[in-house]
Amino acid sequence: MEALAALADPTRREIVALLAAGEQGAGELAGHFPVTRPAISRHLRVLRDAGLVRVRAEGQRRVYTLDPGPLSEIDAWLAPYRRLWAQRLDALDTEIARGRRARVQEDRR
Amino acid sequence: MEALAALADPTRREIVALLAAGEQGAGELAGHFPVTRPAISRHLRVLRDAGLVRVRAEGQRRVYTLDPGPLSEIDAWLAPYRRLWAQRLDALDTEIARGRRARVQEDRR
């Protein structure tokens, strides 16, 4: 679950989001952020070490691609907890029912 | 997504896992780890700030309960990426097909 640590940083989550839309070069990515390019280079290294992105050399450019593998691991880690928030919605209903009344059932999703 | 940062730490993930099985007192929780009790107390504070656990005073004990709300937020954050690892499995199939042959289709899940 090294990926969780990598994704704890907002900048890195944003990079992942950008790459989900399509591959990009390092400098191109850096353009989206208010920090310097070396800072982004480091973030990319962390993401690479976590297996979340892959690099490919294309001439002098380094093109980054998202690798969703670790994301699916997080998804798997999360799985056992899913039943809990289903339960919680029920508890919430009960709570809410004390003050308001009905019209909550539909918002269950 | 403050919860992601909280869950970046293995000890805190373990605490969450323990609480998923049922509520526990602070000292009881600390017993499961090789670190001192104040260290666990801090971890609990981080989890509390992230909204992942709730505390209830019961006599002199502090009973901790898991709050799965933030976990469902992570789940929601993850949602847009799900289609990506479905795609990736297809790509993997192609890759594998170059070396081996069939008998992969069933493992698709």
Add this chain to the structure above:
DNA sequence: CGCTTACGTAAGCCATCTGTTACACATGCC
């Protein structure tokens, strides 16, 4: 060849995190 372009890496700085020991405080029991 030099010079530019596109990157990564090194070094240094400051903030934050994690762990420890020492201490403060409320509850429970006599």
Add this chain to the structure above:
DNA sequence: GGCATGTGTAACAGATGGCTTACGTAAGCG
């Protein structure tokens, strides 16, 4: 009240994280 029990907090040390500037290096171009 007085002492044990269960916990959180304070203070401090060491490690880690993220940012910046300065520099190294490989690919492209004239």
